[in-house]
Amino acid sequence: MRVLLLFVPLSSMFMVGCGESVKNEEQAVNQQLIFADYQTSVNAIFDMDIDGKVCSSSGCHDIGNGSGGGLKLYPNAALDSFEMDFNYRVAQSLSNLTNPNQSKLLLEPLAGTFSITGSHAGGDIFANVNDPNYLTILAWISNPEEVTSGETP
Template structure:
């Protein structure tokens, strides 16, 4: 009696390629959804930027209505809008922002670092700092993308040049980290204002 072994050939695998493109006011994110809620633990590493300067000087830029040029058409929008980097509906990649985040009273005795890190303003700070390249300011996506310098930006051209007042604020923030060994809430952040008071001083740009 001869035994015949039935040979099984594996089915040819199904190969599918899905290409989705969404460019509506801002692009670069996943159009099918948004990231899960992100916890904000203390920043790691040796460099930390000033939270005080961020909320007083940088956050207003991210919420400002600015002229944006895309494909030769100029419209007005904000970085924190729902079509761009809004944390809920935005399609603008890694940078996630909460519009209308309340200022944090850093002088309040009832607020410690952990309480501040739980605020919406801190979420914006943390996400924005993640777009920073220490030691190479203009390579930071927070600046390079709105300038469209060597990187694509689905949101188009936001700033015409490095001399734009908003770019100068962003550069100053990035180029003035807190002293080594001090966190983002360091009192050294007062020196980034004139007079040196994070609550009442004007934002330095040079």
């Protein structure tokens, strides 16, 4: 039996239901996501029980014991702590500021989407694009702030 191996960089493309390819686009270097909004709305989603699943739990995306790919989180991070800053930076790295609804942070746990490595091992977290938690994260990604000279995103 012959096996054909095809290597595709994981960061350049992932699959979205029905064989549709989505390519990552260049990110605007003069923009960053708003940390205060992340602290007050987005991070709480990762610590929330969603149908018996908690994203930041030790079996999923916990920085210490989680098996959840590139999204590693400190559970229950305190406001303005190193852990919160870390969580923010990881979430920002999985966000597409040019095309927010194509962010890996949103697509991976969305029902009906599949990354190049398969479906989200934790199952469907967002039933559809009208899920309130999906919309909260989408709103955060859709509203970056401009970075002025000398600031570091």
